[in-house]
Amino acid sequence: MKKIILATTSPYRKQAFQLLGLEFEAEGSNVDEKFDGRPDNPEELVKHLAKLKAESVAKNHSEGIVIGFDSVGWFNNSVLEKPQSKEEAFERLKSLSGNGHDFYTGIHIIDVSSGKVISDVVKTTVEIRELSDAEINKYLDQDPRFNTYALGYDPLGNYSSSFARSIQGSYNNLLRGIPTEMIIEKLKEFDVKI
Numbered sequence: 368m369k370k371i372i373l374a375t376t377s378p379y380r381k382q383a384f385q386l387l388g389l390e391f392e393a394e395g396s397n398v399d400e401k402f403d404g405r406p407d408n409p410e411e412l413v414k415h416l417a418k419l420k421a422e423s424v425a426k427n428h429s430e431g432i433v434i435g436f437d438s439v440g441w442f443n444n445s446v447l448e449k450p451q452s453k454e455e456a457f458e459r460l461k462s463l464s465g466n467g468h469d470f471y472t473g474i475h476i477i478d479v480s481s482g483k484v485i486s487d488v489v490k491t492t493v494e495i496r497e498l499s500d501a502e503i504n505k506y507l508d509q510d511p512r513f514n515t516y517a518l519g520y521d522p523l524g525n526y527s528s529s530f531a532r533s534i535q536g537s538y539n540n541l542l543r544g545i546p547t548e549m550i551i552e553k554l555k556e557f558d559v560k561i
Contacts, residue, residue: 450513490536
């Protein structure tokens with residue numbers, strides 16, 4: 368079977384692959400995500416960053432399937448990325464309360480040997496229920512990793528797993544930043560036996 372290399376250090380993405388039962392390696396890309404002139408459109412941004420990450424890791428290998436990912440939120444015509452402080456996370460969750468937002472993940476897959484490339488974007492739309500200040504603070508006090516999520520909250524664990532009122536699109540994309548149902552389909556195009 369072809370070696371699969373994830374261009375990520377995300378524990379959630381690695382866990383998603385473990386659940387699929389696929390053997391893989393994971394390797395960080397060290398890509399600077401905050402460069403000048405980067406796209407403002409969330410779909411273009413995640414597609415571009417996923418490509419940069421996959422290409423960065425692919426340079427280190429002579430064979431295998433390298434998969435790069437990037438995720439951002441989108442709310443009020445603004446890209447949402449990892450909050451830099453508890454105050455920023457609080458304000459973000461307060462603004463998302465009672466509203467809908469989108470979560471985009473870009474995927475870029477490279478077969479290092481053949482040069483074949485597939486790139487795609489998945490969008491998940493989430494409606495958040497009304498949140499009180501106390502609920503937001505309860506979550507932020509509970510989860511020391513709140514600043515590692517593009518949306519500023521963890522949809523999988525902690526008190527924040529109760530925030531989503533409805534989800535349209537890929538459930539796995541929201542939970543782990545990796546739409547596993549799409550990945551399975553894409554890997555078949557690279558002759559990876561599932």
